[in-house]
Amino acid sequence: MNTYSRLPLSIQNGKGTYVWSNNNEKYLDFTSGIATCNLGHCPPEVEKALKKQLSALWHTSNLYHVPKQEELARLLVDKSCFDQVFFCNSGAEANEAAIKLVRAIANNSHKKQASIVTFQQSFHGRTLATVAATGQEKIKSGFEPMLEGFIHLSYNDYQSLQTIRELKPTAVMLELLQGEGGVVPAEPEWVKELSSICKEYGILLVIDEVQTGMGRTGSLFLYEQYDVEPDIMTLAKGLGSGFPIGAMLAKEEVARAFKPGMHGSTFGGNPLACTAGIETLKIISEENFLKNITEQSQFLHTQLESVLDDFSFIKEKRGKGMLIGLEIDGNAIDMVKMALEEKLLLLSAGPNVVRLLPPLTISQEEVISFIQTFIKVLQQYREEEHG
Ligand SMILES: Cc1ncc(COP(=O)(O)O)c(C=O)c1O
Structure with missing residues (x-):
């Protein structure tokens, strides 16, 4: 039934932090099935x-x-x-x-x-x-x-x-x-x-x-x-x-x-x-696994902080660990749609918060790859919504 406004993507496969569409295009998944696939896809x-x-x-x-x-x-x-x-x-x-x-x-x-x-x-x-x-x-x-x-x-x-x-x-x-x-x-x-x-x-x-x-x-x-x-x-x-x-x-x-x-x-x-x-x-629940979440999420938070200052429409970064919200001056769904074009899956949380929910198993290389794509999305958002 008509209960969701679905985005134009059909997902066929998933492995770790990535999913593949039905025409075999690869997407970086920062949604984890809305905080569900915490170990990545198909652990x-x-x-x-x-x-x-x-x-x-x-x-x-x-x-x-x-x-x-x-x-x-x-x-x-x-x-x-x-x-x-x-x-x-x-x-x-x-x-x-x-x-x-x-x-x-x-x-x-x-x-x-x-x-x-x-x-x-x-x-x-x-x-x-x-x-x-x-x-x-x-x-x-x-x-x-x-x-x-x-x-x-x-x-x-x-x-x-x-x-x-x-x-x-x-x-x-x-x-x-x-x-x-x-x-x-x-x-x-x-x-x-x-x-x-x-x-x-x-x-x-x-x-x-x-x-x-x-x-x-x-x-x-x-x-x-x-x-x-x-x-x-x-x-x-x-x-x-x-x-x-x-x-x-x-x-x-x-x-x-x-x-x-x-x-x-x-x-x-x-x-x-x-x-x-x-x-x-x-x-x-393994001690080392939990320690690694803290380390990787600190890395993600630090990387995010280093780019957010360049984008004044981002008002606040909130959250803990791998549950992060960015309050923006604008429409969060527009940013989610722009990210999709760049093969990055993001979520919103209310009208003006973009939510990041990567898997807890994310690597540093994947965080870096996310930041590179996200900067492109933010630049495009600035041009289209705030230019
Ligand atoms: C805090 C909280 N409680 C309850 C629910 C409902 O869970 P479900 O969709 O599995 O029924 C959600 C779903 O997003 C949630 O975030």
Whole structure:
């Protein structure tokens, strides 16, 4: 159906940082399938494990134990501050599961209806509950009436913290770096205070790491960099390297509110998806791999900084690790289209932010090649839009 304004490119193959069109033209991919193919296209370790799993078992259902699901859950629990995992197939579904768990807690233990604070410019998905959670009018518009129980406050704002103290909602749900909303990081001091209010008043802290998780910002999960311990975290995108999978992780005392029959999914935790997840997580969580993301992303940031001063229409560079936003004085989609002409895939995040999401495996040579092409795009943009 007519749900996307597609760009004029059909992609046939992918390897590492590159994709090839159906007429065999090579493109440098700085989108990673929107922060999903974090290991680049067709990473060989994941491909090998998936091929083996293809010959063993594709699907059973959650009526039985699924060993690959248990293995991935154990790995996720080992590498995070959480104790239990629910598997699903996408980011929106992971957030739906988190919203249901919060509601179950309010209903079961406190015998009251749940209220959840989320933030303006947030993005949590396209299902009806996650649209209601999302703090952007353009995502909600046309789908009213909205599901009740969400309160949107302004992000990085200390008045919002005061409101949270007064409202004492069941949960606060946020991205620590708003992706779709324009690549806006949360301020560390603000997050620290938010987290301590949540602890003081028994408010659940839910972190949406669908876009920021799986090494994207230099640590396995972004909450580690903020030195906070959320009660619930959601993942998807990078977890399966492109194989659809989502997960909702929770602390034991929180997860306990779900009992058999309260939530479920036919495909969630499917053996193929979990195989992709296991191999991906093993690679990304290695100390040297994470160190390399930080090194390569610092190189990318430094290279970008050295050229941005020459282009006054670029107002700000934001982001962390390999999730970078450039706020421009102009239309981001126009720049994305110009880049496509130069065989470079870029993304927008809102009307005036160009988003860069290279794979975490990008090499220095590829960063240099990106910078050379990007300078051409910026020059052309200046001539056409600002000349
Ligand atoms: C932070 C965040 N949450 C949730 C989602 C929804 O994920 P999905 O498209 O897999 O449903 C996205 C997708 O962009 C996202 O960036």
